[in-house]
Amino acid sequence: EIVLTQSPGTLSLSPGERATVSCRASDTVNSRYLAWYQQKPGQAPKLLIYDASRRATGIPDRFSGSGSGTDFTLTINRLGPEDLAVYYCQQYSMSPYTFGQGTKLEIK
Amino acid sequence: QVQLVESGGGVVQPGRSLKLSCAASGFPFRSYGMQWVRQAPGKGLKWVAVIWNDGSNRYYADSVKGRFIISRDNSKNTLFLQMNSLRVEDTAVYYCARSSDSWGSSSSHWGQGTLVSVSS
Numbered sequence: 001e002i003v004l005t006q007s008p009g010t011l012s013l014s015p016g017e018r019a020t021v022s023c024r025a026s027d028t029v030n031s032r033y034l035a036w037y038q039q040k041p042g043q044a045p046k047l048l049i050y051d052a053s054r055r056a057t058g059i060p061d062r063f064s065g066s067g068s069g070t071d072f073t074l075t076i077n078r079l080g081p082e083d084l085a086v087y088y089c090q091q092y093s094m095s096p097y098t099f100g101q102g103t104k105l106e107i108k
Numbered sequence: 109q110v111q112l113v114e115s116g117g118g119v120v121q122p123g124r125s126l127k128l129s130c131a132a133s134g135f136p137f138r139s140y141g142m143q144w145v146r147q148a149p150g151k152g153l154k155w156v157a158v159i160w161n162d163g164s165n166r167y168y169a170d171s172v173k174g175r176f177i178i179s180r181d182n183s184k185n186t187l188f189l190q191m192n193s194l195r196v197e198d199t200a201v202y203y204c205a206r207s208s209d210s211w212g213s214s215s216s217h218w219g220q221g222t223l224v225s226v227s228s
Contacts, residue, residue: 037153044203092213095168096155097212102152
């Protein structure tokens with residue numbers, strides 16, 4: 001099983017700042033089969049990024065993904081109050097598909 | 109637009125069974141892989157199972173393997189999760205999600221979830 005470790009656990013930033021979330025895999029994620037999801041309080045998750053760097057439909061270009069192998073990053077530019085959420089990475093390179101433990105983004 | 113509506117959740121005793129359903133609409137159901145993901149109260153997301161568009165492949169999390177069965181009825185646009193030998197630790201909101209492709213890729217659309225509570 002590929003274990004995904006996200007850091008930091010919690011991020012507290014001000015509006016307009018940039019958020020960077022790391023996702024480290026215990027083994028190589030083939031073909032960059034890694035996704036990022038956003039889950040706002042009381043809502044279902046929402047796909048932001050797939051295949052490590054492709055933005056999902058309707059996702060603003062403030063959100064970007066990068067990385068390969070075992071190290072991946074989600075970057076959110078120009079933070080706004082609407083970005084308050086928990087962010088998860090998920091690998092679908094190998095079953096069982098696994099999620100990271102989540103990173104909580106707080107907006108000051 | 110894509111709609112996924114889960115049903116079948118509820119309160120059940122440990123060791124009993126429950127079957128979840130997910131009614132899909134707004135897209136060609138038979139063309140997409142489907143998945144179940146769960147979230148225990150106050151906890152993170154946990155992947156449960158995936159089924160290819162034609163049902164040819166199914167994979168499970170180790171924690172549910174041998175107890176849960178994912179299936180689909182493409183003629184009725186419905187996904188299922190048969191949950192047997194339920195444990196207290198299976199308590200969670202169960203989300204149905206549509207893959208981005210015919211196999212088990214990223215989940216591009218999600219339902220609102222159905223709560224399963226396992227308690228004596």
